[in-house]
Amino acid sequence: xxxxxxxxxxxxxxxxxxxxxxxxxxxxxxxxxxxxxxxxxxxxxxxxxxxxxxxxxxxxxxxxxxxxxxxxxxxxxxxxxxxxxxxxxxxxxxxxxxxxxxxxxxxxxxxxxxxxxxxxxxxxxxxxxxxxxxxxxxxxxxxxxxxxxxxxxxxxxxxxxxxxxxxxxxxxxxxxxxxxxxxxxxxxxxxxxxxxxxxxxxxxxxxxxxxxxxxxxxxxxxxxxxxxxxxxxxxxxxxxxxxxxxxxxxxxxxxxxxxxxxxxxxxxxxxxxxxxxxxxxxxxxxxxxxxxxxxxxxxxxxxxxxxxxxxxxxxxxxxxxxxxxxxxxxxxxxxxxxxxxxxxxxxxxxxxxxxxxxxxxxxxxxxxxxxxxxxxxxxxxxxxxxxxxxxxxxxxxxxxxxxxxxxxxxxxxx
Numbered sequence: 357x358x359x360x361x362x363x364x365x366x367x368x369x370x371x372x373x374x375x376x377x378x379x380x381x382x383x384x385x386x387x388x389x390x391x392x393x394x395x396x397x398x399x400x401x402x403x404x405x406x407x408x409x410x411x412x413x414x415x416x417x418x419x420x421x422x423x424x425x426x427x428x429x430x431x432x433x434x435x436x437x438x439x440x441x442x443x444x445x446x447x448x449x450x451x452x453x454x455x456x457x458x459x460x461x462x463x464x465x466x467x468x469x470x471x472x473x474x475x476x477x478x479x480x481x482x483x484x485x486x487x488x489x490x491x492x493x494x495x496x497x498x499x500x501x502x503x504x505x506x507x508x509x510x511x512x513x514x515x516x517x518x519x520x521x522x523x524x525x526x527x528x529x530x531x532x533x534x535x536x537x538x539x540x541x542x543x544x545x546x547x548x549x550x551x552x553x554x555x556x557x558x559x560x561x562x563x564x565x566x567x568x569x570x571x572x573x574x575x576x577x578x579x580x581x582x583x584x585x586x587x588x589x590x591x592x593x594x595x596x597x598x599x600x601x602x603x604x605x606x607x608x609x610x611x612x613x614x615x616x617x618x619x620x621x622x623x624x625x626x627x628x629x630x631x632x633x634x635x636x637x638x639x640x641x642x643x644x645x646x647x648x649x650x651x652x653x654x655x656x657x658x659x660x661x662x663x664x665x666x667x668x669x670x671x672x673x674x675x676x677x678x679x680x681x682x683x684x685x686x687x688x689x690x691x692x693x694x695x696x697x698x699x700x701x702x703x704x705x706x707x708x709x710x711x712x713x714x715x716x717x718x719x720x721x722x723x724x725x726x727x728x729x730x731x732x733x734x735x736x737x738x739x740x741x742x743x744x745x746x747x748x749x750x751x752x753x754x755x756x757x758x759x760x761x762x763x764x765x766x767x768x769x770x
Contacts, residue, residue: 363637366499371491371549378542379507385538387515389449392523392531394604395615400463404605408726411601413467415719417474418712426708427569429482439546441480446539448473449532456529481711486704490551498692502637505688512626520619572705581697581762588752589690590713592653595745596660598721599738606734611669621676628680636688642696645689646760650752652686657745664738693763
């Protein structure tokens with residue numbers, strides 16, 4: 357009940373209702389798109405490696421463009437940047453849908469278009485996240501951050517549930533077309549937000565955009581809390597998140613099933629993430645959040661080991677729920693810490709680094725796992741990655757007191 361009250365308070369604000377309504381619409385389309393494109397790549401190639409490459413092409417542009425996008429978000433109009441980047445994502449999805457519907461799609465063209473979509477998403481993420489403190493009062497910011505993750509994971513449940521029967525009946529292209537329509541709706545509603553000018557821009561533009569980008573990286577790296585927690589998250593994402601990016605090979609090779617099972621697993625991730633997110637939102641406090649961020653990766657590693665080791669789809673579904681829950685606890689915790697501990701003038705750049713981690717690191721993990729899966733099978737490379745992730749968790753626990761002291765203390769001047 358505490359969690360529902362916290363979320364209701366965040367949603368009592370007009371801006372939040374518009375923002376999260378648009379987010380739910382767009383992200384539902386996004387998850388339909390991901391299921392459809394992942395299955396399309398598997399149909400075109402029947403290769404775990406190429407499915408991993410497609411995921412890599414969607415997520416990896418964050419390596420180059422997220423730091424740049426963060427610097428832009430700190431000097432540009434964040435509302436306008438959000439609207440333009442969402443429009444670009446929708447247009448890209450419309451092109452993919454048209455090519456698939458016309459029978460003109462090839463794996464090479466798909467890779468190029470996924471790169472283009474990934475670039476647009478790299479700009480959308482820091483712009484949207486940087487707007488959040490302007491949507492609700494500061495007291496409601498932790499609830500808004502939790503609600504942002506919950507919205508993403510509700511969409512993660514709804515999207516696959518809609519995509520699976522649609523793909524089975526009509527094929528891939530209608531699911532991708534829905535994503536184009538969803539982002540068109542999100543783009544059209546963005547101008548309805550009423551955000552103070554001070555929250556729409558981080559600071560006045562300086563002479564060098566590249567210099568600001570470098571300053572953001574240096575700021576995060578030198579921060580006694582942000583640097584270690586972001587590095588911890590990056591390594592954990594490379595080792596563990598790739599599994600969720602290349603699900604089709606697991607579905608067919610380990611469980612011997614088809615697109616319905618793929619949608620079921622993706623929805624299970626969303627259910628776990630939603631339930632865990634409600635629990636995190638119910639806390640309503642910053643103290644202890646760093647510990648949750650570290651332990652979340654440990655729990656994700658254990659659940660991933662169970663997922664890879666079993667041949668039972670029922671057990672796999674349970675593990676998927678636990679994986680979604682653990683990933684949600686970690687993600688909400690790190691994002692809350694980043695929002696709270698960052699200097700306002702650096703917020704866009706810090707959140708762009710978080711966006712880089714959540715997009716590029718799973719992409720690299722998917723590529724490595726897909727390549728290893730072609731040689732050794734999927735099970736053993738996954739279990740090796742889990743073992744390495746537990747070593748990373750041990751490092752995080754050793755650094756926990758110092759990280760928590762830097763991340764959970766109220767920033768000076770607030």
